[in-house]
Amino acid sequence: MPPSPSVPQVSDRFPGPRREDCPWCGSARLRTRLRAPGRQRGAAVALDECGACAHAFQNPPSADGAPRALPGRRHRATARALAGLADPESWLDVGTGHGHFPEAAKEFFPYTxxxxxxPTARVERALGEGRVEEAHRGLLTTPGVTDRLRARYDVVSMFHHLAHVPDPRAELRAALAVLRPGGHLVxxxxxxxxxxxxxxxxxxxxHSHLHLLPLSNLEAELAGLGCAITTTVRTHHPQEPATARPLPAPLRAPLAAAAALDRLLAPLTRHTRLANTYRVVARTPGNPPA
Known part of the structure; x- marks a missing residue:
């Protein structure tokens, strides 16, 4: 894979200028994926897709890409699914928010x-409420963070995090740098x-996220960084269409019914093309990258 293209400097909420190349592969073969109203009044989302690698991204990036907290039941289900990881001593949850995943995961990893x-003050509240043992403010690519945490962790998790950062490829490389040899990235x-x-x-x-990463791109990037992919699964979070963009009044009742059906069928949906989420577990066999 080519080196990650440079990304314009942006504020904490990541608005920035329009770009003429793909932030994943650097190709200039961009096409419109969609144009739509944003979640905030007067805002709009412009999503482009790369004709070379199919990476989709907000162009220009907007504050609409800020992440939303996931329901607590999902954290527990995800932790249960990862229970096969062999007794990690230390685990860094990147983009942890209020620390609800670490709190849920302690049931399955009591010795971790x-x-x-x-990047927000939520992580400091998570520390104060005992959900995490150490709180670090910023992104992995924030100057000084990677050096401070280098080779400290057996597991690094990124749940719906890469979609909300300026440079997902740089964030992935930084994640591998804070893993110990043989550690796992989720x-x-x-x-x-x-x-x-x-x-x-x-x-x-x-479609309101800053980035949409095709699974094949992520797998190729991890392989190029020397990782062995141990697990790839598709799952389904029953958020559709309950958490879709604001709805006109005539659509609310039928879509509420559809959302209830979606929740009911979620165990089956994950085996179909309707599955809305993938999860990858990769192992780094050697020394973390410099």
Whole structure:
């Protein structure tokens, strides 16, 4: 894979200028994926897709890409699914927010020390409430963070985090740098190839994210960085269309019924093209990258 293209400097909420090349592969073959109203009044979301690698991204980036907290039940289900990881001593949850995943995961990893990293003050509240043992403010790519945490962790998790950072590839490399040799990286992200993306179009919630990463791109990047992918699964978070963009009044009742059906069918949906999320677990066999 080519080196990650340079990304313009942006504020904490990541608005910035329009770019003429793909932030993943650097290709200038951009095409419109969608244009839609934003979640905030007067805002708009412009989503472009790369014709070379299919990476989709907000162009220009907007504050609409800020992450939303996931329901607590999802954290527990995810932690249960990861229970096969062999007794990690230390775990960094990147983009941890209020620390609800570490809190849920302690049931399945009682001997693991969980730390949290987040660009907002939520991580400091998570520390104060005992959900994480150490709180780190910023991104992994924030100057000084990677050096401070280098080779400290057996597991690094990124749940719906890469979709909300200026440079996902740089964030991935930084994640590997804070892992110990043989450590595991867990990445969960919305699947841009989900049938829900086409069915709901601009009302599909992940279409408001800064980035949509095709699974094949992530797997190729991890392999290029020397990782062995140990698990790839598709799952379904029953958020569709309950958390879609604001709805006209005539649509609310039928879509509420559809959301209830979606929750009921979620165990089956994950085996179909409607599955809206993928999860990848990768192992780094050697020394973390410099």
């Amino acid at each position: 020390s969980f730390d949290g990293l987040d 990445v969960e992200a919305a699947d841009p190839d989900s049938a829900y993306a086409a069915l709901l179009g601009p009302r599909w919630l992940p």
